[in-house]
Amino acid sequence: MKSAVIVFPGSNCDRDCRDAVEKATGTAPAMIWHRESDLPDGLDLIVIPGGFSFGDYLRCGAIAGRSPIMGAVKDAAEAGVAVVGICNGFQVLCETELLPGALLRNAGLDFVCRRQDLEIANGNTRFTAAYQGGRQVNFPVAHHDGNYFADADTLDRLEGEGQVVFRYQGNPNGSARDIAGVMNARGNVLGLMPHPDRAADARHGGTDGLALFRSVMESAG
């Protein structure tokens, strides 16, 4: 499988994502600097990693969302390439409107880092098929702005169309309807606050995250 990890100034999970994707798929992704305007040909997966792109000094993900590379990411998404945004990457995808909604400051106002149980709300996606019907996973969360917000109509639509992919079991941040991860209507762009890249190794306390990347690989054929 051919994949790429986008690196912004302030990304800090780029290496973690590279390692997790390599472990899950057997092939190391290309690391793409944000100032590039083109992506490698023939990608099956683009990962937007976690971190604090541009320090999150403006709205989280706002500046990264306007980086040169994001034009190419949008084109790839429109062409059907799988895109996964994790944590700060989810925020970037919301800022670029590849995904609906926004991520607000956590309801408790504090940064929260904990191991988090999640329900797989839709097991029949390009990102969850390899869980083979499993309903529960544990990925760590670590964020200050993970409180998912969208208007009621959008939330109803997301739920109705099966676009809610992961839900919190024990909501850590006040997210609407316990939403931890959503995908676009076409089903090829996923954003989630929890870190599958930190559940990719027995030393992490679990390897639940690997099947997410494996799902993409299997769907790519």
Next chain:
Amino acid sequence: MTDTLDSTADAVTEATALEHGLSKDEYAVILDRLGRAPNRVELGIFSVMWSEHCSYKSSRTHLAKLPTTGPQVIQGPGENAGVVDIGDGQAAIFKMESHNHPSYIEPYQGAATGVGGILRDVFTMGARPVALMNALRFGSPDHPKTRQLVNGVVAGIGGYGNCVGVPTVGGETNFHAGYDGNILVNAMAVGIADQDKIFYARGAEPGQPIVYVGSKTGRDGIHGATMASAEFDDASDEKRPTVQVGDPFTEKLLIEACLELMATDAIAAIQDMGAAGLTSSSVEMADKGGVGVELDLDQVPQREADMTAYEMMLSESQERMLMILKPGRESEAEAIFDKWELDFAVIGKTTDSGRMVLTHKGETVCDIPVAPLADDAPKYDRPYTPQPKTAPIKAEDIPEPADYGQALLTLLASPDLASKRWIWEQYDRHVMADTVANSETQGDAAIVRIHGTNKGLAITTDCTPRYCKADPYEGGKQAVAEAYRNLCAVGATPLAITDCLNFGNPERPEIMAQFVGCVDGMAEACRALGMPVVSGNVSLYNETNGVAIPPTPAVGAVGLIEDLDKVVGIGGAKAGDVLLLVGETTGHLGQSLYLREIHGREDGPPPPVDLEAERRNGEFVRRLIAKGLAHAVHDVSDGGVAVAAAEMALASKVGVAITARHDRANAPDLFGEDQGRFMVSVGESDARAILDSADVTVTEVGRALPSEAVIMIEAAGVVSRIPLADLRAAHEGWLPGYMRGR
């Protein structure tokens, strides 16, 4: 204090020198070395270089007693951080540093820049930072400022470390009225580098370009080092402008840019701009390289208009580095810093003059010899008067508690022992994806994997200030011994320590005696346990209105784990296990938490540390772990055997039963804090053989219960039972409740 006049024209007198925190004698030395009066810029430079913070003038005499060498030591104290060999051509680079004064005045920025500063010390040497730790001491929970200080410090540490993307994996937090006027924020950073890619402040030669990189210089933090070298009084809030402001995003870029440049061989010497900023970094590199420096201050990237030479030389703006490059490598370096959108400016060159010459707006504003700044820094052998030994407490004066279980519950919910989840959940503990054990796993040491290997570094910070106050020498020994024990408890081979020595005003003989006692004790323990000191920092003048903090020589220790598959935590006890106690129990209650929290007494001598037993017991436990015989290990420290067993039960989610051995007066055994002890949970079938073959003192003290989720303490035929759920609720409840204002 900031000079806005033409600095060269402004006359300096002895009074100006005193304003800068120099003594009359120190000023006389400056006059002698220069053969004239210094101007303002020169005086400013002398005053920060000779401040307590930069010169260690009160402590150097005694720091020399600490052992600093060993086969594992690649670089001891004197560089930005200590360097130890971890095998396979790699090195661990680490240091701990205080940011006490600024954190009290402005907790968020003070703590944040403390993290930033200690990270720079580590990556300046070529290491990628892999772990952060912090040792925090706050005032009494009842003090009106404490809650706000906890809130600000924790947010500051998290705000910086989380953004930079280095996991904060552990630490310790104490509360005591002794810190009401001066909190302690000690941050430790650990990094990993290849041994052939380590960078030093030494190494400059004449004729090399001096390059400034990172953030622009502003007017923040001017005289921070001098502020950190004085006591507080009621007007200390007015010192807020001396506190720097952190920019973790720029720090992250600086890490990546520096490591990218360090992959080449363009750097001759490098020093971060920490305390005393441009002054200290340029003087250190010039002094260590035996060269002179010429700086054109007009080339310094500036954040504000019309900065004077004095302001630029004393600014402590953060996220800046000074490098001396090999000639001709400037454009290669500049391209890297361009990519990361960081300022890059050639601001001068090294010379063979041995002088520090600064020009600003076409004028020479400073022309002084480098050598006296470092070599003639004052060094004081300050008088010290050891306090009398504390009288032992009489066991018969300490009534037994009505219910041992209730006493245990009270202890586990007391501020020092209560869960610090509210704090560590605000720290990203997993970024970099190599965290093996952290605050959440509750083990005695945090563990990070050495990336790409099955080896790990174990890290711990330790100090028991109440012991140090009662007996500085034993307390100093104990801080090192507990760090050694915590590394052994996870199966790590102890390598070396860094220290952060926090004390009051050294000009008072009783405070100086605390310092000397603690350092002497630490030196003895370091020698006995084979853990040399490779880096550290001294923070004096932690007092307000004449009241000093308890002596707090915080120790940060690093150990090596050769095989992560063998690691043991405290959460592995299995139902039916036998709980073994390694080490001698005499029932020492002096200075115990039990005495303080249950009986309201803070007296008696601290438990003595038998270093030979400490070493033997530690080695014994490491052997048990290496053989795979230990399911769980926990050091026995604050709160004694009962607390160790309860913590193991909470982490392992199994009940435990402890059986006391006396007919009466069991509190000393249950809650005493004798040193050199471990609780080890082993399989029932292995217990007999371990007990029979042990070459150190090992006794059976209890069992992990097969089914019941309770802590049972059986003493003289009476059984006290506390459901684990109640214990957990009390343990987890205190800090969040306190922070919500309850």
